[in-house]
Amino acid sequence: MVAVPPPLGGSAGVSHRLGGPPALAGVVHLVGAGPGDPGLLTLRAAQLLATSTFIAHDRLATLEALELAPPEAVRVPVGKRRGGGWRQEEIERLIIDAALAGHAVVRLKGGDPFVLGRGGEEALACAAAGIPFEVVPGVTSAIAAPAAAGVPVTHRGVASGFAVITGHEDPTKPETDLDWSALAAFPGTLVILMGVVSLATTVDRLIANGRSAATPAAAVRWATTPLEEVVEAPLGQLPQAVARAGLKPPATIIIGDVVALRAQLAETPSLIRAA
Numbered sequence: 001m002v003a004v005p006p007p008l009g010g011s012a013g014v015s016h017r018l019g020g021p022p023a024l025a026g027v028v029h030l031v032g033a034g035p036g037d038p039g040l041l042t043l044r045a046a047q048l049l050a051t052s053t054f055i056a057h058d059r060l061a062t063l064e065a066l067e068l069a070p071p072e073a074v075r076v077p078v079g080k081r082r083g084g085g086w087r088q089e090e091i092e093r094l095i096i097d098a099a100l101a102g103h104a105v106v107r108l109k110g111g112d113p114f115v116l117g118r119g120g121e122e123a124l125a126c127a128a129a130g131i132p133f134e135v136v137p138g139v140t141s142a143i144a145a146p147a148a149a150g151v152p153v154t155h156r157g158v159a160s161g162f163a164v165i166t167g168h169e170d171p172t173k174p175e176t177d178l179d180w181s182a183l184a185a186f187p188g189t190l191v192i193l194m195g196v197v198s199l200a201t202t203v204d205r206l207i208a209n210g211r212s213a214a215t216p217a218a219a220v221r222w223a224t225t226p227l228e229e230v231v232e233a234p235l236g237q238l239p240q241a242v243a244r245a246g247l248k249p250p251a252t253i254i255i256g257d258v259v260a261l262r263a264q265l266a267e268t269p270s271l272i273r274a275a
């Protein structure tokens with residue numbers, strides 16, 4: 001006879017066990033919310049949301065995730081937009097003040113907090129203010145958006161690495177923080193976040209520095225959500241294709257031979273689609 005173990009104590013007990021300890025008063029939890037699909041939240045993110053008393057969330061952070069928080073938790077949307085919304089210093093002040101006031105603070109950020117999300121600045125601000133903080137990695141759109149479109153960012157024999165860069169540089173200024181000749185020569189996949197507005201400039205720079213205009217490329221908007229859209233075209237034609245489709249931010253741009261795998265991977269019915 002095998003001894004039957006006692007019950008685990010219900011779903012709350014299970015989620016506590018797997019998601020770690022609850023959110024703490026006086027602490028800022030910098031939490032990645034993933035790319036959009038609530039199924040891509042981590043167990044730790046779910047546990048912290050369920051036990052927080054104050055949530056400051058991005059515009060792009062999964063809104064369904066907020067349903068996990070207690071109804072009485074304070075929710076502050078701290079979205080930034082081009083030319084408006086919350087300034088970075090105001091967000092940092094808000095989360096620090098909330099922690100000082102004794103709240104269990106969740107700072108919910110789209111994707112991963114440390115991938116082009118200014119999470120590092122928020123962690124530094126907490127450290128400078130003497131506020132304890134915890135960083136919870138999230139599923140970044142840099143890999144989730146390609147995956148949703150049927151593109152593996154690396155693939156044996158096709159791409160041995162990938163680089164994630166920001167396209168959010170002022171396209172009207174001639175100077176750039178990025179080394180475009182190195183990026184054009186990079187022997188792997190390029191993934192560009194915040195790159196829709198500057199797409200034509202980016203493509204010109206890559207081609208001028210030697211990337212082939214025939215390189216397979218795609219833009220994926222609102223990946224992993226019901227609003228997902230994909231535009232695929234060779235690099236040299238991607239800006240026109242994106243403009244023709246009327247594709248707006250937020251989108252992830254993927255450049256590299258791995259995009260050609262979409263032809264097989266995007267159309268193969270998965271178990272989920274077949275169900």
Ligand code: SAH
Nearest residue numbers: 111112117140141193194222223250251252
């Ligand atoms: N920290 C985030 C990125 C912040 S920058 C992360 O790790 O994902 C914001 C950019 O991310 C957007 O402009 C867009 O390029 C990309 N992005 C975020 N969510 C996305 C989604 N659901 N689909 C496609 N791109 C997305």
